Amino acid sequence: MFAQGFTFGELENRGFLLGPFPEGGLFPGFPFQYVPDFRWDLFLVHLPAIATMMILSAISVLFNYSGLELIVKEDFDLDKELRLTGYSNILVGIAGAPAGYLTLNETSLAYNIGSRSRLPSIIVAVFCGIALLIGAQALSIFPKVILGGLLLNLGLEFLVEWLVDTWKRLHKSDYLVIVLILIVIGTVGFLEGIVIGLLMSIALFVINYSKVEVVKYELTGKTFNSNVERSEYLRKILDDNGDQIFILPLQGFIFFGTANKLLQRVRDRIESDTSNSMKYLLSDFRQVTGMDSSAVNSFNKLKIMAENHQFHILLCGLDQDINEQLLIEGLIPDDSNTIQTFVDLDHGLEWCEEQIIQTVLKDSGDLDRLRDNSQFRNMLSDISEYLEEQDVPADMVIIEQGKKAGGIYFLESGHFTVRLGSGKGEQIRLKTLGPGTVVGEVSLYLGSEASASVVTDVDCRIYYLSKENFKKMQLEAPEKTTMLHSYVVKLLSDRLAESNATIQALLR
Structure with a gap:
């Protein structure tokens, strides 16, 4: 230029x-x-x-x-x-x-x-x-x-x-x-x-996000049980009536889009349930990150649905924020007991199982079967000379985590709780054991330290087979030892079968 x-x-x-x-x-x-x-x-x-x-x-x-x-x-x-x-x-x-x-x-x-x-x-x-x-x-x-x-x-x-x-x-x-x-x-x-x-x-x-499935998976009482171990007769009752329990673990953030999917799941179950067998709906909120006000309205609709079709709603694992939302909306506490809350899914499921057992035995007029453990009692009778009868008060630690159990404990009456201690000092409930159950068998057979503690919930009557008497029975009465082995094998097999059924249900 x-x-x-x-x-x-x-x-x-x-x-x-x-x-x-x-x-x-x-x-x-x-x-x-x-x-x-x-x-x-x-x-x-x-x-x-x-x-x-x-x-x-x-x-x-x-x-x-x-x-x-x-x-x-x-x-x-x-x-x-x-x-x-x-x-x-x-x-x-x-x-x-x-x-x-x-x-x-x-x-x-x-x-x-x-x-x-x-x-x-x-x-x-x-x-x-x-x-x-x-x-x-x-x-x-x-x-x-x-x-x-x-x-x-x-x-x-x-x-x-x-x-x-x-x-x-x-x-x-x-x-x-x-x-x-x-x-x-x-x-x-x-x-x-x-x-x-x-x-x-x-x-x-x-x-x-509304397309994301809020329901993680569907379970029933047949495929998923609480951590309460019961006698064989009571387990049979729960297996026969497991369809009364419908479990929906939830995940993610719940709003109007995802909450509607939850309602549709329940509607589909009701429509497919021609015998009207569903009596308990459990929703596990442990993996829910939050919920908006529109989702609370969906739970109001769910309550109306429960009242019309006569089933209970159990909300488990609510965090403080969601609990306050439901309190403000008046969903909880519920005077009609249509909606109930539990600290976690395990305790909610335990409550449902107890209701089913009580209802079945009451309808059959056979409440005495709650204490009927004939196979368990026959086995105890056969090896009674090697057992020590003990009456143990509530809150007594009979097996301590990290120490050897020293023998097998047979529970005749009362309840045990198996607790796992975490590094933070928390106690996690792994299982609750009722009459007719056994603890300490794994430590005795493997000679290992106990992986969890066992504590009595109430006053209990137990029969204790010490390690010394177990060895004595092996020498003096091999046929009785074989019978005990068979009982323990069946017990462990039942536990394994229950775990496999749960895993298969989760993989569907």
């Missing part, structure tokens, strides 16, 4: 250069002098817009850093970068500057031309400082075409990357969001495009 005879002034007048800029420094001084004249009424009018800008700026920072990670193919310390951004904004805010943060366009440009450090940012800051304090006249000779070409090249790269390259990589709904953002930014504005993109992304997330 100079070779053709153009001067700086002519190029500037024709718009080929960045100038002209005002002479002298551009820094007007710190804004504290204007505080007395601050228009609080105007501030309140524009407060919603200011709040929106603050939120969008914070989100944009995260988006820009995430986008830059994809461009440079490296992981950033986001916590460190966000702190630096915050400190920088505090510093420049004192001088009255607007909010600033990493810009993806300029940073990508610097990276694409070979920069691998913060040096371009420092250089830009130095030139901005010079222009601010001394003046911007030096920039007036910079050709606009060079700056425009860089921006055009960068913009075309972004268009190719996000409109062409993503066509095959992204789901069509996600690609539609990108196109919509581009259209809104081009026709309305940048901030509006970001808002539309956020709203569309939230809508897609809600739609996709």
